[in-house]
Amino acid sequence: EDKVVQSPLSLVVHEGDTVTLNCSYEVTNFRSLLWYKQEKKAPTFLFMLTSSGIEKKSGRLSSILDKKELFSILNITATQTGDSAIYLCAVEGNTGNQFYFGTGTSLTVIP
């Protein structure tokens, strides 16, 4: 059964801390892995990863994919209260263009 598992489920940190969010997957015919940030409304796109070992970076956020071990991590350095959100990981399979989402990691950054 295809699935995406994110950990931890929830995380509370202080401003300035660095966090690492994990996403592991078992999806037939992997095509891409995507990270989204969901605040109160719709998920917003962060990164799309298709190749192993190539880090994608945007400001304080970075992500990398390991297609051999079937996981990805999302790093956030020097966290700010505005980083508080649910971070979703999604994997696209090539079979029927299916999308599988994890249940998300809830990040709370306290001042």
Added chain:
Amino acid sequence: DSGVTQTPKHLITATGQRVTLRCSPRSGDLSVYWYQQSLDQGLQFLIQYYNGEERAKGNILERFSAQQFPDLHSELNLSSLELGDSALYFCASSPQASPGVGTQYFGPGTRLLVL
């Protein structure tokens, strides 16, 4: 603002009823995706349309149906509603048939409450 619009924003209805959720994709996007997000299930892919044709099907119940019209807007029809259908329904759009070469842009969602 992603450019994807969804109406209505909130919907409250009773069990057994039927509702229609509407989505307008970003200008130029041909693909529309529907998702259901409930507290216990997370985000679940329901169905995808590309340029008017069904392209992929996920965990969509038989009581649910969707279509994409020539102007590319899409409607998700939910019938014989049950309490468990209460959720946030998202629509997303992308330019391509497969977002492996692009990404999806999510609308603000329609919150459905079935009483």
